Amino acid sequence: MENRKVIFERPRSMTEARTHYCPGCTHGIIHRLIAETIDELDIQDKVIGIAPVGCSVLAYNYFNFDMQQAAHGRAPAVATGIKRVLPDNIVFSYQGDGDLASIGTAEIVHAAARGENITVIFINNAIYGMTGGQMAPTSLVGQKTQTSPYGRDAKLAGYPIKMCEMLSALNGPAYLARVSVHDVKNINKAKRAIKTAFETQMKNKGFSLVEVLSSCPTNWGMHPIEALKWLEENMIPYYPLGEYKTLEEVK
Amino acid sequence: MEKVLMKGNEAIGEAAIRAGCKCFFGYPITPQSELPAYLAKKLPKIEGGVFLQAESEVAAINMVYGAAGAGARVMTSSSSPGISLKQEGISYIAGAELPCVIINIVRGGPGLGDIQPAQSDYFQATKGGGHGDYKLIVLAPSSIQEIADLVMDAFDLADRYRNPVMVMGDGALGQMMEPVAFKEPSAVELPPKDWATTGMKGRKPNLINSLYLDPEKLEKHNLKLQAKYKEIQEKEVRYETKYCEDAELVIVAYGTTARIAETAIRQGRAEGIKVGLIRPITLWPFPTKPFEEVINSVKQFLTIEMNLGQMLEDVKLAVNGRKPVHFYGRTGGMVPTPSEILTQIKKLAGGE
Ligand SMILES: Cc1ncc(C[n+]2csc(CCOP(=O)(O)OP(=O)(O)O)c2C)c(N)n1
Ligand code: SF4
Numbered sequence: 001m002e003n004r005k006v007i008f009e010r011p012r013s014m015t016e017a018r019t020h021y022c023p024g025c026t027h028g029i030i031h032r033l034i035a036e037t038i039d040e041l042d043i044q045d046k047v048i049g050i051a052p053v054g055c056s057v058l059a060y061n062y063f064n065f066d067m068q069q070a071a072h073g074r075a076p077a078v079a080t081g082i083k084r085v086l087p088d089n090i091v092f093s094y095q096g097d098g099d100l101a102s103i104g105t106a107e108i109v110h111a112a113a114r115g116e117n118i119t120v121i122f123i124n125n126a127i128y129g130m131t132g133g134q135m136a137p138t139s140l141v142g143q144k145t146q147t148s149p150y151g152r153d154a155k156l157a158g159y160p161i162k163m164c165e166m167l168s169a170l171n172g173p174a175y176l177a178r179v180s181v182h183d184v185k186n187i188n189k190a191k192r193a194i195k196t197a198f199e200t201q202m203k204n205k206g207f208s209l210v211e212v213l214s215s216c217p218t219n220w221g222m223h224p225i226e227a228l229k230w231l232e233e234n235m236i237p238y239y240p241l242g243e244y245k246t247l248e249e250v251k
Numbered sequence: 252m253e254k255v256l257m258k259g260n261e262a263i264g265e266a267a268i269r270a271g272c273k274c275f276f277g278y279p280i281t282p283q284s285e286l287p288a289y290l291a292k293k294l295p296k297i298e299g300g301v302f303l304q305a306e307s308e309v310a311a312i313n314m315v316y317g318a319a320g321a322g323a324r325v326m327t328s329s330s331s332p333g334i335s336l337k338q339e340g341i342s343y344i345a346g347a348e349l350p351c352v353i354i355n356i357v358r359g360g361p362g363l364g365d366i367q368p369a370q371s372d373y374f375q376a377t378k379g380g381g382h383g384d385y386k387l388i389v390l391a392p393s394s395i396q397e398i399a400d401l402v403m404d405a406f407d408l409a410d411r412y413r414n415p416v417m418v419m420g421d422g423a424l425g426q427m428m429e430p431v432a433f434k435e436p437s438a439v440e441l442p443p444k445d446w447a448t449t450g451m452k453g454r455k456p457n458l459i460n461s462l463y464l465d466p467e468k469l470e471k472h473n474l475k476l477q478a479k480y481k482e483i484q485e486k487e488v489r490y491e492t493k494y495c496e497d498a499e500l501v502i503v504a505y506g507t508t509a510r511i512a513e514t515a516i517r518q519g520r521a522e523g524i525k526v527g528l529i530r531p532i533t534l535w536p537f538p539t540k541p542f543e544e545v546i547n548s549v550k551q552f553l554t555i556e557m558n559l560g561q562m563l564e565d566v567k568l569a570v571n572g573r574k575p576v577h578f579y580g581r582t583g584g585m586v587p588t589p590s591e592i593l594t595q596i597k598k599l600a601g602g603e
Contacts, residue, residue, distance in 0.1 A: 044451065045450050045451055045452045045453070046450035046452070048448050057462060060456075060458050060460065065450075066449065066450055066451050066456050066458070067457075067458050067459070067460075068320045068448055068458070068459040068460070069460040070316070070343075071339055074310070074313035077305065077311075077316075078313050080303070081316060081321065082318065082321045082448070084303060084314070085274060085317075085321040085322070085323040085325075086321050086449060107306070
């Protein structure tokens with residue numbers, strides 16, 4: 001017994017609650033990456049998270065630190081209010097693609113443009129999960145959803161928004177990266193990006209955002225493994241992974 | 252106390268600062284823009300002061316939500332179309348029981364309307380506006396002095412009840428200048444903000460939220476809110492009555508309209524007409540007591556508003572069919588004149 005060493009345990013920044021996410025949904029993995037990062041940076045006592053509207057609206061049940069729940073899309077504004085009042089705290093929002101890239105486009109663009117010293121974890125699963133699989137601004141051309149039953153037609157519904165590319169045109173952001181969680185190698189990369197994003201904020205460098213390509217097996221109508229394969233083969237070509245902006249100082 | 256000559260909008264800013272408000276988020280709109288301009292000058296000079304022009308009213312009110320949740324004394328201001336946009340956030344703030352002060356310098360509507368004084372946001376302010384069963388405390392000053400006093404009180408009320416408080420004026424009150432003496436901030440003890448999200452530091456996590464997926468729990472939350480609103484109704488009603496002792500006709504009016512009505516009342520009195528005034532200062536909770544005090548002696552009521560009959564409904568509820576309630580209103584940013592009101596008074600006084 002004495003020789004046994006703990007090599008894997010629950011991050012302090014996560015509660016013991018079981019998540020409500022569907023089997024195979026990658027929201028849970030991303031939660032864990034955030035919690036591990038907060039533990040490693042030892043900021044649990046001063047972090048304030050913001051839960052979105054969407055499947056992850058209950059994130060506050062799983063994270064073990066102060067949280068505010070925000071109206072649909074408004075998390076960057078809520079984060080701004082908190083951070084301006086408590087500049088020494090670490091403030092992050094967790095937002096889906098419907099939340100961030102549709103109803104909350106104004107809020108995210110302006111928080112980024114202001115160089116607001118907050119961190120945004122942006123979950124891009126190319127669909128509205130919680131409301132039952134409608135087309136998201138990030139749904140791919142040709143992707144079938146409840147509200148694009150014949151496949152997204154760019155002539156009717158426009159083209160999917162590439163948030164990292166769009167935000168990288170602004171002067172405000174200090175760190176923008178797109179990662180994926182479809183395999184272990186990429187999960188590790190995602191963890192590093194999330195850590196860099198939080199460190200960017202801790203160094204007062206300004207706005208940081210990590211876009212995480214995530215799966216929604218339920219609303220994509222796929223087996224979880226098939227979903228990860230679909231993500232890799234269809235999402236990554238349209239949403240290339242990598243760092244879109246990194247201030248020299250945060251490298 | 253020293254009196255200074257100030258514009259209504261600026262007096263609001265100064266009163267807020269004196270009440271300990273260090274934090275403002277807003278978006279420009281006439282006729283309230285002098286207020287953010289005043290705070291943009293002053294707040295950055297105060298330690299911990301925050302002034303931010305948001306990208307929209309929607310963002311501004313959500314910044315208020317965040318800052319209030321983080322424990323700050325925070326204010327926002329706007330005018331009618333902007334307040335419409337803020338309703339989403341106001342419902343969330345009321346649901347999450349966060350204290351904040353919202354200034355509405357009302358202008359004519361609906362739609363883009365105009366930039367002249369109006370009182371057509373009465374329903375929006377007192378009956379909800381956003382979704383759900385919630386109430387704002389709504390204060391309606393009628394002079395620059397009263398604006399300053401009520402803005403300071405508003406912060407205490409907000410903190411005591413963990414509820415948004417709206418101070419509702421109109422374009423005329425925002426724009427005009429009057430002498431004002433700022434009172435000392437109240438020294439009353441308010442409940443500690445131990446619910447605020449400030450980083451957990453040794454305590455359990457705090458959560459600011461308005462989501463209760465279980466309907467039984469949401470009903471319970473709503474009943475708790477309702478009990479709070481009842482307490483506010485019992486303790487925080489404010490009004491003023493004038494010339495009511497022998498009045499046969501009582502005018503009900505608030506804000507700017509009440510001031511104009513008072514001039515007309517004095518003129519009517521000079522002509523021997525027994526006319527009095529009930530001026531609600533809290534529009535919610537609506538004062539019913541002054542109606543009970545005069546209901547037996549008064550023959551009729553006349554509600555006057557700068558809209559087409561919104562407070563009228565609350566007056567009718569208070570009177571509850573016991574006496575006739577008449578209405579006179581101008582709308583679209585038109586301000587009734589004393590002589591118009593005197594004509595109404597004479598018509599009613601002579602018509603019996
Ligand atoms: C103002 C408003 N509009 C619409 C909704 C309904 N709604 C809830 S979740 C959601 C979509 C969320 O999708 P996304 O942000 O992609 O997150 P996911 O569920 O996919 O994780 C919508 C439209 C709402 N709650 N509020
Ligand atoms: S609906 Fe999709 S995004 Fe939501 S929990 Fe299920 S798999 Fe995850």
